[in-house]
Structure formats: C-alpha cells, structure tokens
Amino acid sequence: MFSANFYFCHSFGRAARKSRDTPLTTAHMSDILQKIQEAVSHSVTALYGEPVDASKVQISPTPPDFTGDYSVVIFPFVKMAKKAPDVVAGEVGNLVREKVSEIKGFNIVKGFLNLELEDACWRNFLQETVGNAHYGRRPANGIKVMVEYSSPNTNKPLHLGHIRNILLGWSCSKILEATGHEIVRSQIVNDRGVAICKSMLSWKKFGEGKTPENSGVKGDHLVGDFYVLFEKKTKEEYDAWQETDAARQVYEAQHKPTQTEAVFFKEFKNKWFNEYSTLGTEVREMLRKWEANDPETIDLWKKMNGWVYQGFDQTYSDLGVSFDKLYYESNTYLLGKDIVEDGLKKGVLFKKEDGSVWIDLTDAGYDQKLVLRADGTSVYITQDLGTAKMRYEDFGCDRFVYVVADEQNYHFQVLFEILKRLEEPYANGLYHLSYGLVELPGGRMKTREGTVVDADDLITEVIRLAEEQSNEQGALAEVPEEQRSENLRKVGLGALKFFITKVHPKKKMIFNPEESVDLQGQTGPYIQYSYVRINGLMQRMAKEGIDLSIANAYDPIQPQEKALLIALHEYPAVLLSAAEAYDPSLVANFCYDLAKKYHKFWHDLSIFSADHAAAKAFRLQLSKCVGQVLQSGMDLLGVDMPERM
RNA sequence: GGUCCCGUAGCUCAAUGGAUAGAGCAACAGCCUUCUAAGCUGUCGGCUGCAGGUUCGACCCCUGCCGGGAUCACCA
Structure with a gap:
C-alpha cells in the first residue's frame, strides 16, 4: 500500500x-x-x-x-x-x-x-534541558491573575464536588504561574446566612456544649452534624404538624384537585417552614439577631465558624493547597450598591416604580435581571459586582478566574456582561472556569439521600488503598514508618488528584467510589512509578559515581529514546496550551503519555548494563530529564512524587 | 418552551481541521536468574448519537433532528 x-x-x-x-x-x-x-x-x-x-x-x-x-x-x-x-x-x-x-x-x-x-540535535537538546530546572516554564510576563477556586459554605464539610473545584483551580493557578503570570489565589467563604444559622440554632438547642475538643469530632463535621440534625428535627416537626387540625385546614383550603395529601405537603414544605414552623421562626430570628450584631449570636457564630475553619484548614492541608487572600461573605454581602448607583447614573441600569433596580440584557440574549431589591438590599449578583470591584482595587489584577461549577454559567455570563456595560477597567479580563458536576453512578450526590462523598473520607480511603496495594508488593517493608506513610500519602493522593484532573474541565464526570480510584493503568501511581524507577537509577548512579559527560558520544539514538526526546520537547508547548485553555487535563495527559513512553523504554533497553559506557550515560541522562519533567508536570497538578513505592 | 453544555469501545477517558480514531479498566493469553512486575507484550472490542453541508481532508466547523444535563428566583 x-x-x-x-x-x-x-x-x-x-x-x-x-x-x-x-x-x-x-x-x-x-x-x-x-x-x-x-x-x-x-x-x-x-x-x-x-x-x-x-x-x-x-x-x-x-x-x-x-x-x-x-x-x-x-x-x-x-x-x-x-x-x-x-x-x-x-x-x-x-x-x-x-x-x-x-x-x-x-x-x-x-x-x-x-x-x-540529526541525532546531534537531540543529544544537544537533552544536554541543554537536563540541567534546566525551569524547563518548560516561561519568564514573568507582567500579567497578574487572581484565581478564586474555593467558595465553601460554613455549615458543612467539604465533599467530592469541592475537591474537583479545588484541584482544578489549584492546578490552573500553578499552570498560569509556570507560564509567567503572577498569581493571587483566593477563596470566598460563604460564612453567613440562613444555613449557618441552622447549624447554630441546632447546636444551641441540642448541642449540650459539644466542641471539637471534647467530642473528638473534626470541627467542620461537627457543625455539619448539627446542620443535619436541624434538618431532621425540622422534618419531625413538619411530620407532626401535618397531623394537626391547622394542617388539615390548610390542605383543604389550598390543595389543587389533582394533588394527593402527600404531594401537597411535599410542595408546601418551604411555605410551611417560612410561615408555620417553630424552628423556622427561631432560625429567622437568629439571622435577624446576627444582622443586628447581637453580641451573643455573633459570639456563637464566630465560635462555630472557627471550628469549621480548623476543619477546612486540615482538608486544604491534606490536599496540599493554600490561599493568598480570603474573602468572607459577611464582609462583602453588602457591597455593590455604589456600582449600582454608578450604573444608574450611566443609564446602564434602570429603576422600576417599586424602587428595585434592573438591567435589561435582552439585546444580548439574556433576560432582564434584578440587581437591587426595592428595599435597597443586595441580591447575589449585587454582591459579586461589589466583590469584583473590591478585588480589583485590592490587587489590581489584569485577569480574574472564577472556578465555579457549570450550574452557574448563566450567573457569570450576566455578571460579566453587566461589568462590561459599566465599563469597569477589568471587565475584559474576567473568566469563568466552568466545570461539570461530579456525579455518582446513580446520579447527582444528594445530601438528603446521604450519597455525598465526604472529602476527608475520600482522602483517607485512597491512602488506605495505596497502603493495601503497597503491602501486597512489599516494596516499602524496610522503609522507616514516617517515610513509608509519607510515600503512601503521596501515592493515594496522586491517584485521586490525577483521576480528577485528567478529565477535561467542561465534562461532567462519573465517580464510582468502588472502581474509580485505580492504582494501575492510566493513573497517578502509574506516572509516579516511572518516577520511582528513575529515582532508583539516580541513587545508584550517585553511588557509583557515574560520569554523564560522555553521553554526547552516544549513537545512534534508538526509537524508544527518540520518542521520549520528542515528548520532552513538546512540554513547553503543552504548558502554554494548558494555560491558554485553562485546562489541566492537557498536562495530565502529557504526563501519562511521557510515563508510558518511559516504561516502554525501561522494558526494551538496558540502562546500567548497556553495551557501551556512552549508552549508559545517555540513558541515565535521558532518564534524569524525564524524571525532572514528570515531577514538574505533576507538580502543576498538585501531585507530589514519592521516592519509593 | 428560550439559552448553554455534553453524546467517541461494555465502563472511565484521549485525539492544535490532517496519515489506519487512541489509552486504561474489565475479559482472555503470555513476560520476573537481569536497574522495583503499581511494569511490558498480545487477543477481543467502533457506521465517533442521526441526517445533511463547508473542505483536498471533519470526532472537531455550520444547519436540522434525537438523547442526557444545567439554567431561565427579589436563593446563594
């Protein structure tokens, strides 16, 4: 042919x-x-x-x-x-x-x-690359980017969805940093509102003075438990209420002819909570007190949020991520009114008879959108208008990346459009890194159905799997305990992080807890294993005092070696594409591809027992370079490399 | 219903508009006297949701359908 x-x-x-x-x-x-x-x-x-x-x-x-x-x-x-x-x-x-x-x-x-x-090109390339710790990275380009990649509520612990959010954001920030951007990593903490008040009220009524210290429960979980308890107590109250005469009257008066009692009461729940429930009344009272700065309420709020932050810090630390700047909703939820004022002046916004303020985006394919209530209070988007401006004033960033799930696509389209029309100086540098939700084989995670995959549980589980696998291999049997557990941590988390970052952000991903975090095949540990192999070579090389300077006399380069060299050569371009597309999966797939080529090279060619000294030196040099690039690439995904496994 | 996103092997995922659409998992068959077998090799597996169009060339771009999801709150 x-x-x-x-x-x-x-x-x-x-x-x-x-x-x-x-x-x-x-x-x-x-x-x-x-x-x-x-x-x-x-x-x-x-x-x-x-x-x-x-x-x-x-x-x-x-x-x-x-x-x-x-x-x-x-x-x-x-x-x-x-x-x-x-x-x-x-x-x-x-x-x-x-x-x-x-x-x-x-x-x-x-x-x-x-x-x-010419092979000489490749030998030279290897030589100039192997010593270069910054290979693939680009010099500072003067562009400052804020990446906001976590926005948790303080009423419950982090879950699998947060993990994807956090890992995507962390990785993107690292990739942008590697390609020359100056990065500010930020978190906006949703620390106020009715949700945290539910946990507070629940603790106050049923808590019996429990604390993380005296109960041994991690702070965010403790607060989450009281949130769940609140929901449970509310349900009990609602069930009891449905048996009362008052409930009967409401049902008789309001139900549609087609509705059964069960269906009616299911749909009536919110209304009931707002108008009939004792707990509902109490929680609204608590929110009112919070907004009025009632000292006792504020103290409780501070105490319980403090527990949550301790818990979050632990999880963030386990995941190996950190923030440069924290924003709290309790400080920002009143922001944005000056922008609205400004927008009215510019004629971008308009006021209805009732005093509420709107923007008409129908010409851009969106709807009319409320930006300020008639009573002058903020809505969600008002707050985001305000925080956008505040962030710009705080840091003067050229670009802002919001890592938020795709269910908020519309919100960000509208937000960015409004800021553009207001001619805010940063309006053209806004980017919503939208990612698909993480689902379980049975569908979305549901708090009420108890199918939420807890972040801490998941981290513990992947490390346990790594340990189980390691025990089967027995490779770490001789290693001191501290070093052993550190390596197992890296392997377990490597599996989890790679599993999540290898998927294109826009795609929703299915997470099967039973099967998803494999340690074989296209996984983090597969890549780590190639690094561990290289590490073994490097230690032996150091021990034997091998001189790499004759590597340049090696000839001819074998196909397995060439494949590695070409892959290594692609690395800088991969980083650039990943930065431009805000897409860590490009880096993840590159690392897998490089590791795969390395395993093949390892299998096919001898290194220490190579035929010639030049071949040995060249292959060691090549291995070293692959190890460097793998470590560099995986670091951008937040994955650490173990020394042994 | 309007808008947006996604449909690729049984499953999880790849493929700057380029060559024969690739990996892993699962299943089956092999490879450790040798630098760590968490590895390597092979077999099996596809009308890239469907139908048109643009192009020398389409999984990729355009149009229309069909599935799945999100969103269209004075919630966040």
Whole structure:
C-alpha cells in the first residue's frame, strides 16, 4: 500500500555532513521548529510565488508508525503549486533540507513531509534541558491573575464536588504561574446566612456544649452534624404538624384537585417552614439577631465558624493547597450598591416604580435581571459586582478566574456582561472556569439521600488503598514508618488528584467510589512509578559515581529514546496550551503519555548494563530529564512524587 | 418552551481541521536468574448519537433532528 508514494530521500548529499567527529553547530531545539517553519515558508514562496505565513505552517511530531521526527502538512500548498501533493512535498522537502542543516533526511507519505533530524540535535537538546530546572516554564510576563477556586459554605464539610473545584483551580493557578503570570489565589467563604444559622440554632438547642475538643469530632463535621440534625428535627416537626387540625385546614383550603395529601405537603414544605414552623421562626430570628450584631449570636457564630475553619484548614492541608487572600461573605454581602448607583447614573441600569433596580440584557440574549431589591438590599449578583470591584482595587489584577461549577454559567455570563456595560477597567479580563458536576453512578450526590462523598473520607480511603496495594508488593517493608506513610500519602493522593484532573474541565464526570480510584493503568501511581524507577537509577548512579559527560558520544539514538526526546520537547508547548485553555487535563495527559513512553523504554533497553559506557550515560541522562519533567508536570497538578513505592 | 453544555469501545477517558480514531479498566493469553512486575507484550472490542453541508481532508466547523444535563428566583 505504500509503494506508490513512499520513498526515502536520505541519500541526497549525505557525504558532506556525515562525519560525527565535529559536532554540528545546531540551533537550539527550541528554535528548530520555528526554523523549519520559516524554511518551508520561504521554499514555498520561492517555488510557487505565493507568500506563506511561517507561523501558519503546520508541523507536528511524526506518528510512531512512520519514519521521521516531525511532519509538515503539505496540502495547504497544493493548490498554489497546481501539482500533486507528493510532488509538492518532494520539491519543498529538497529546498528545506538545503536551508536547514539539522535535517538529516526526509520521506513523503500521502502529502506529509516527514523530516528526520540529526541525532546531534537531540543529544544537544537533552544536554541543554537536563540541567534546566525551569524547563518548560516561561519568564514573568507582567500579567497578574487572581484565581478564586474555593467558595465553601460554613455549615458543612467539604465533599467530592469541592475537591474537583479545588484541584482544578489549584492546578490552573500553578499552570498560569509556570507560564509567567503572577498569581493571587483566593477563596470566598460563604460564612453567613440562613444555613449557618441552622447549624447554630441546632447546636444551641441540642448541642449540650459539644466542641471539637471534647467530642473528638473534626470541627467542620461537627457543625455539619448539627446542620443535619436541624434538618431532621425540622422534618419531625413538619411530620407532626401535618397531623394537626391547622394542617388539615390548610390542605383543604389550598390543595389543587389533582394533588394527593402527600404531594401537597411535599410542595408546601418551604411555605410551611417560612410561615408555620417553630424552628423556622427561631432560625429567622437568629439571622435577624446576627444582622443586628447581637453580641451573643455573633459570639456563637464566630465560635462555630472557627471550628469549621480548623476543619477546612486540615482538608486544604491534606490536599496540599493554600490561599493568598480570603474573602468572607459577611464582609462583602453588602457591597455593590455604589456600582449600582454608578450604573444608574450611566443609564446602564434602570429603576422600576417599586424602587428595585434592573438591567435589561435582552439585546444580548439574556433576560432582564434584578440587581437591587426595592428595599435597597443586595441580591447575589449585587454582591459579586461589589466583590469584583473590591478585588480589583485590592490587587489590581489584569485577569480574574472564577472556578465555579457549570450550574452557574448563566450567573457569570450576566455578571460579566453587566461589568462590561459599566465599563469597569477589568471587565475584559474576567473568566469563568466552568466545570461539570461530579456525579455518582446513580446520579447527582444528594445530601438528603446521604450519597455525598465526604472529602476527608475520600482522602483517607485512597491512602488506605495505596497502603493495601503497597503491602501486597512489599516494596516499602524496610522503609522507616514516617517515610513509608509519607510515600503512601503521596501515592493515594496522586491517584485521586490525577483521576480528577485528567478529565477535561467542561465534562461532567462519573465517580464510582468502588472502581474509580485505580492504582494501575492510566493513573497517578502509574506516572509516579516511572518516577520511582528513575529515582532508583539516580541513587545508584550517585553511588557509583557515574560520569554523564560522555553521553554526547552516544549513537545512534534508538526509537524508544527518540520518542521520549520528542515528548520532552513538546512540554513547553503543552504548558502554554494548558494555560491558554485553562485546562489541566492537557498536562495530565502529557504526563501519562511521557510515563508510558518511559516504561516502554525501561522494558526494551538496558540502562546500567548497556553495551557501551556512552549508552549508559545517555540513558541515565535521558532518564534524569524525564524524571525532572514528570515531577514538574505533576507538580502543576498538585501531585507530589514519592521516592519509593 | 428560550439559552448553554455534553453524546467517541461494555465502563472511565484521549485525539492544535490532517496519515489506519487512541489509552486504561474489565475479559482472555503470555513476560520476573537481569536497574522495583503499581511494569511490558498480545487477543477481543467502533457506521465517533442521526441526517445533511463547508473542505483536498471533519470526532472537531455550520444547519436540522434525537438523547442526557444545567439554567431561565427579589436563593446563594
């Protein structure tokens, strides 16, 4: 099937540059793709008389089944050349080869010009990369970005959904940082409102003085337990109420003909809570007292939120994430009114007869949206308008990334649109990193059905799985306990974090607690394992005092080695794409691909017992470089590498 | 109903508009006297939801359908 259009051109003019004695003066690998693009551009123009933008020349790694390192897509030039694709490829190939001394030869397959680079290029690339701890990273670009990646409520502990949110945000912030941005990591804590009041009231009525200290329950869980208890007590009250004469009268007077009693009372629950419930009345009273700064209520609120923060801090610390700036809703929920004032002045907003303030976004495909109630109090979006401005004033960031689930897409579209119309200076730098919800095999997680996967439980479980696996292997049997548990932590969390970050953010993901966090195959531990193998090599290398300087005498480079070199060479471009797309999954998939190639290399080729000293040195150097890049890439996902496993 | 997102192997996920759509899991069959087998190799598995269109070339872009989800609050 290849016979008609498959031929090699290796032999053209080889003699002059065949000698290995004098190393080629090559361009740095980082420049070579650009050099090829320019050469193609010039060649096409010279041959066919039409200008071609060098940056538009498509060049990509040659797929493994074909010979070559990089391939140029020739189809775009076929029309201007008025010749068959393979003829064009041959003509362009010859000219490009003359212009770029690093090209050893080329072949043509169905309109693809496959270029093979001199091994010297790759040896040089390895040498200049292996010592470079910053490989792939870019210098500061002067752009300041705030990433808000956690916005928990303080009435219950964090769950699996928060974990995806946190890991995505953390990873994005690391990727942006690596590509030269200055980062401010922020959290907005929803520390006020009716939810926390429910926990407070519940504790006050039924708590019997329980604290995290005297009960041994982690603070956020303790507060969450009282929230659940409140819901339970409310349900009991509601069930009892339904038996009363008052309930009967309400049902008789208000039910629709088609509604059974059960259906009616199910739908009536909110109304009942707001108008009939004793607990409802008490909790509203508590909220009122909070808003009135009642000292006793504020004290309780501070105490219980304090417990929650201790708990959150523990979970954040377990996940290895941190924040530069915390915002609290209790400080921001009144913000935004000045912006509304300003918007009215500018005529962007308008006031209805009742005094409420609105914006009309129907021309942008949205609806009319309330931004301030008639009584002058804020709604959700008012607050976000205010905090946006406050953040800008606090830090002067050029860009703001909100990591929030996709159920709030509409909210952010509207928010950004309003800020644009108000001509806020930061309005064009806003980005909603929207991600799909995490679902269980049976559907969404439901608090009421008790299917919520708790963050702390999950972390404990993945570490337990790692330990179980490790015990089967027995590899850590000799390792001191402290170091052992540290490695197991890294493996367990590596599995969890990789499992979550490898999925494209926009996609909703199915999380099966039984099966999802594998330790084999396309997983975090698979990648960590390749690092551990490399680490073993490095220790032995240090012990034996091996000199890597003869690596440059290695020849010829084997396909398994070339595959690694090409992958390593892609790394900086992967980071750039990931930063531009706010997409950690690109980095995750790159790391997996690199680890896979390394395992193959390990299996196929001997390292310490290589035939020649140069081969040994080269392979060690290559391994070291792979280890560096894997560590660097996984660090951007928040994954630490164990030394042993 | 309007708007937005997602439909790829039994399952979980990949694939800057480019070559024969790839991995892992599950199932089956192999590979440790050798640098850690959490590894490697092989077999099995597909009308990329359907139908058109644009293009030299479409999983990818456009249109229309069909499924699934989100959202359209003076909740956050």
